[in-house]
Structures are given as structure tokens and as C-alpha cells.
Amino acid sequence: MARKEHSQDDFSAGMHAFLNNRYEDSTTSFSRVIGKDPHNRLALVSRGAAYLQLMKLEAARDDFDRAIAVDARSAKPFHLRGLVHDRQGHSRKALDDFSQAIERDPEYGAAYYSRSAVYTRLGEHAKAQEDIEAFTLLTEKNVAEYAEENNVWRSHHMTLEDGGITDPMHR
Numbered sequence: 464m465a466r467k468e469h470s471q472d473d474f475s476a477g478m479h480a481f482l483n484n485r486y487e488d489s490t491t492s493f494s495r496v497i498g499k500d501p502h503n504r505l506a507l508v509s510r511g512a513a514y515l516q517l518m519k520l521e522a523a524r525d526d527f528d529r530a531i532a533v534d535a536r537s538a539k540p541f542h543l544r545g546l547v548h549d550r551q552g553h554s555r556k557a558l559d560d561f562s563q564a565i566e567r568d569p570e571y572g573a574a575y576y577s578r579s580a581v582y583t584r585l586g587e588h589a590k591a592q593e594d595i596e597a598f599t600l601l602t603e604k605n606v607a608e609y610a611e612e613n614n615v616w617r618s619h620h621m622t623l624e625d626g627g628i629t630d631p632m633h634r
Contacts, residue, residue, distance in 0.1 A: 470496050474506060481513055489513040504533045508540050520547050538568035545577060554581050572601035 477492030493510035496503055511526030527544035530537070545560030561578035564571055579594035 470499050470503075474509075477506070477509060477513075481509065481516075484516075486513040486516045490517070501529075502533045504530045504537065504540075507533065508537075508543065511540070512543060515543060515547060515550075518550075520551055523547050536567060538564040538571045538574065541567065542571065542574045542577065545574070549577070549581060554585055557581050570601055570604075572598050572605070575601065 473492045473495040477489045477496065480486070480488035480492060490510050490513045493506045493513065496506040497510065500506070507526045507530040511523045511530065514520075514523035514526060524544055524547045527540040527547065530540040531544070541560045542564040545557040545564065548554075548560060549557035558578060558581055561574045561581070564574035565578070568574075575594040575598040579591045579598065582588070582591035582594060
């Protein structure tokens with residue numbers, strides 16, 4: 464139990480460091496987690512993302528490869544590995560990974576955006592436009608869903624209505 468708690472502490476420390484742009488510290492914390500659990504997909508993806516920020520592209524790609532080997536159903540490691548390939552100048556490999564990410568999660572807007580950027584650079588403007596349109600629709604959908612879920616006024620009134628309570632403001 465203490466080992467699991469320690470891993471959670473290391474993971475939290477890694478996330479905290481990552482969110483504060485301390486990527487070297489982040490990789491150190493995530494490495495401790497991976498040292499205890501080499502198949503921790505989330506720690507592998509997170510450390511890979513930190514390596515990507517540090518432009519340690521080979522190390523990042525290795526972590527994304529390992530995360531995919533652990534669980535190939537997740538879209539994120541494919542997308543992030545695509546970013547590595549893109550930064551290395553491997554446009555077709557990047558496109559393949561972005562497409563794999565979209566196949567796994569058709570609502571993963573970032574993958575459409577990234578794929579669109581590569582298509583644009585390659586002069587494949589019709590495909591780029593399709594992906595930007597998909598990205599835009601997903602963004603609008605996500606904003607609408609967020610607004611609906613976080614509409615405090617509406618939530619307050621729905622709670623009152625569901626409970627049969629009269630709103631004191633409308634007596």
C-alpha cells in the first residue's frame with residue numbers, strides 16, 4: 464500500500480512540475496513512477512510529453528511507443544507521437560499517427576488540428592480544410608457542452624424544479 468501511495472505522490476509531483484513548466488523535474492518524478500511500474504501508461508505518456516517540451520524527441524517517442532505497447536486503444540500517445548514525428552520532419556509518419564488518434568477517438572479535436580497543420584504544409588488544402596472544420600465543430604460542441612454543464616443559473620433552477628421548491632426570487 465505504501466508503495467502505491469508513494470507512486471501517486473511521485474505522479475502528483477510530476478504533474479505539478481509539468482504544469483509549472485519544470486519539465487526536467489517532471490521527468491524525474493515520472494521516471495520514479497515508471498521505475499516502480501514500467502507499464503504505467505499514464506506516467507509514460509506524461510513523461511513523454513515532458514520530454515517533448517524539452518525537445519528530447521527520441522526519449523519522447525520511446526515513451527509514446529511504450530505507452531502504445533501497454534494499451535493501443537488510447538488516442539493521446541498516438542497524437543503526441545505524431546507531434547514528435549512532425550518535429551523530426553517525418554510528415555507522413557505524423558499523419559499516420561494523427562489518423563490513428565482520430566480512429567481511436569473521433570472527438571479528439573487536437574489530432575484534427577495537428578493533422579490539418581501537416582496537410583497544409585504538404586499543400587493538401589482540401590484535407591486540411593476538412594480537418595479544420597472537424598476541429599471547429601468539436602470545439603463548438605465542447606464549449607456548448609461545458610456551458611450547459613456549468614450554467615449555474617440553469618442548474619440552480621433545475622434543482623429547484625426537480626425538488627418542487629419555489630424559487631424565493633419568483634414568488
